[in-house]
Amino acid sequence: MASKLPRPVIPTFVALLILGGWEWFVRSGRVSEVLFPAPSHVLAWFWESLLSGELLEATWVTMRRLIVGFAIGAALGVPLGALCARVRWVRDTLGVLALGLQTLPSVCWVPLALLWFGIREEAVLFVVVMGTLWAVVLAVQESVLNVPPLYLRAAQTMGSNGWHLWSRVIFPAALPGVLSGMKQGWAFAWRSLMAAEIFVVIIGGFGLGSLLNAGRELLRMDQVMGVMAVVMIVGLLADLIFFSPIEGWLRRSRGLER
Amino acid sequence: MGNRSATSPANAALTLRNVTKRFDGASGRVTALEDITLDVREGEFLAIVGPSGCGKSTLLSLLAGLEHTDEGSIRLGEQPVEAPGRDRLVMFQQDALFPWLNVLENVLFGLRLKPDLTEAERLESARYYLNLVGLGNKEKARPHELSGGMRQRVALARSLAPNPRVLLMDEPFSALDALTREQLYGDIQEIFTKRKKTIVLVTHNIREAVCLGDRVVLFSPNPGRVQQVFDVNLPRPRRMNDPALAALASEVTAALSSHLAK
Numbered sequence: 085m086a087s088k089l090p091r092p093v094i095p096t097f098v099a100l101l102i103l104g105g106w107e108w109f110v111r112s113g114r115v116s117e118v119l120f121p122a123p124s125h126v127l128a129w130f131w132e133s134l135l136s137g138e139l140l141e142a143t144w145v146t147m148r149r150l151i152v153g154f155a156i157g158a159a160l161g162v163p164l165g166a167l168c169a170r171v172r173w174v175r176d177t178l179g180v181l182a183l184g185l186q187t188l189p190s191v192c193w194v195p196l197a198l199l200w201f202g203i204r205e206e207a208v209l210f211v212v213v214m215g216t217l218w219a220v221v222l223a224v225q226e227s228v229l230n231v232p233p234l235y236l237r238a239a240q241t242m243g244s245n246g247w248h249l250w251s252r253v254i255f256p257a258a259l260p261g262v263l264s265g266m267k268q269g270w271a272f273a274w275r276s277l278m279a280a281e282i283f284v285v286i287i288g289g290f291g292l293g294s295l296l297n298a299g300r301e302l303l304r305m306d307q308v309m310g311v312m313a314v315v316m317i318v319g320l321l322a323d324l325i326f327f328s329p330i331e332g333w334l335r336r337s338r339g340l341e342r
Numbered sequence: 343m344g345n346r347s348a349t350s351p352a353n354a355a356l357t358l359r360n361v362t363k364r365f366d367g368a369s370g371r372v373t374a375l376e377d378i379t380l381d382v383r384e385g386e387f388l389a390i391v392g393p394s395g396c397g398k399s400t401l402l403s404l405l406a407g408l409e410h411t412d413e414g415s416i417r418l419g420e421q422p423v424e425a426p427g428r429d430r431l432v433m434f435q436q437d438a439l440f441p442w443l444n445v446l447e448n449v450l451f452g453l454r455l456k457p458d459l460t461e462a463e464r465l466e467s468a469r470y471y472l473n474l475v476g477l478g479n480k481e482k483a484r485p486h487e488l489s490g491g492m493r494q495r496v497a498l499a500r501s502l503a504p505n506p507r508v509l510l511m512d513e514p515f516s517a518l519d520a521l522t523r524e525q526l527y528g529d530i531q532e533i534f535t536k537r538k539k540t541i542v543l544v545t546h547n548i549r550e551a552v553c554l555g556d557r558v559v560l561f562s563p564n565p566g567r568v569q570q571v572f573d574v575n576l577p578r579p580r581r582m583n584d585p586a587l588a589a590l591a592s593e594v595t596a597a598l599s600s601h602l603a604k
């Protein structure tokens with residue numbers, strides 16, 4: 085009988101139950117509303133800051149940084165990764181360096197960025213670029229190295245070489261791997277950006293991370309929780325709207341679906 | 343039938359003279375091919391047959407220009423073979439179709455690399471060859487939507503469409519089931535008779551070699567050498583279960599076993 089219900093019914097029901105319980109728990113006065121706001125308080129903050137434009141402004145600032153930083157990181161990472169795959173000694177130097185730097189949590193770049201760039205937009209961008217770049221370099225290197233040699237041989241006998249071979253064979257063949265590298269780079273960029281925004285508050289550049297930190301300073305727990313929810317939703321949406329459809333299309337068109 | 347001396351190079355498409363190829367592998371140096379001297383005549387279907395590891399794929403890579411000889415020379419007409427070129431296209435064992443392109447685009451890939459054609463001529467030629475292999479209605483399909491036999495047909499069309507002087511085939515039927523294979527033998531022979539191509543086929547299947555080749559060159563392994571050359575004077579189209587074909591095939595098999603027994 086349960087199988088007759090549409091699939092979202094049960095999760096929705098459970099979510100409402102949890103939120104309702106939480107609301108009731110806070111309202112019953114057992115905890116301090118300041119430290120543990122009810123869902124309705126968070127929702128109220130959300131509505132209020134949406135109307136005042138504060139939330140949209142902060143989201144926009146954050147998205148702009150994320151997109152610009154990610155674009156720079158990916159634009160540098162793709163050719164560098166290709167170079168690593170193509171040239172042995174670049175792989176042995178830059179490739180190994182990338183492997184090391186990728187394991188470094190990107191929040192570790194923040195002190196360095198502050199000293200190099202000062203409390204400026206560039207510092208934030210730098211951290212995002214560092215978060216993206218190495219994951220993309222490694223993914224591109226790996227997927228180019230894994231292109232089946234048979235494709236290359238077939239293309240070469242048909243007269244393809246140089247740029248034609250790269251653009252028409254190697255990159256299309258490596259694309260699924262490159263894309264999952266981009267997705268990983270995006271996730272790293274998103275994390276590093278939040279870290280940077282919490283540490284670096286720039287006049288005129290008040291992003292979601294800064295809003296979160298401001299919530300702490302003002303002891304506005306509803307704001308802290310609200311921003312955390314927004315950060316989560318933005319991350320999910322990026323995946324849902326951007327990466328998943330491209331990945332799905334790629335897999336379907338090549339018959340890679342399980 | 344039996345041994346035959348090399349033909350005069352006058353009507354030879356490919357000329358191999360004392361070709362030797364070695365590889366330095368993990369288990370030391372391997373001589374894949376030793377002192378191969380062979381002519382492929384213009385318009386001939388040459389089948390090279392031998393057990394696995396006797397250097398068949400190596401020979402084809404050398405002819406394609408994907409590898410280089412250590413000793414000896416290979417010429418196409420008067421030109422030495424040094425690099426891959428559109429005059430020698432290769433059909434591989436399997437899955438060399440590009441999965442990011444549909445059937446028509448795969449066939450167009452080689453044609454688009456020929457600068458002297460207009461786009462309309464390329465399309466016309468691609469469609470002509472797709473029809474020739476019986477896949478005119480599949481041009482929008484992706485490779486993964488086709489059966490193994492259909493994929494090899496597309497690969498055949500892709501290799502034929504740029505109109506190469508020589509078609510090189512590296513065991514293109516070995517991954518297919520017997521029925522599909524038999525069908526493709528028919529298709530290939532029909533195309534060969536219609537288009538008068540020079541074809542070099544390598545295979546480990548002796549019957550297949552006898553069924554398709556005007557001549558069958560038997561290779562022996564360790565190191566890869568030409569052991570014997572057989573003329574096949576059977577009318578086309580040939581069928582695999584033709585008794586005359588079976589008789590010749592067992593003659594080739596006997597020659598191979600007597601060599602391996604030594």
Ligand SMILES: Nc1ncnc2c1ncn2[C@@H]1O[C@H](COP(=O)(O)OP(=O)(O)O)[C@@H](O)[C@H]1O
Binds near residue numbers: 374395396400
């Ligand atoms: N790239 C290579 N590196 C090292 N050894 C190779 C390489 N290619 C082929 N060989 C060796 O050369 C011999 C002939 O191989 P191959 O031409 O593939 O044989 P066949 O196609 O007849 O099965 C084998 O012993 C094989 O191990």
Ligand SMILES: [Mg+2]
Binds near residue numbers: 398399400
């Ligand atoms: Mg082989």
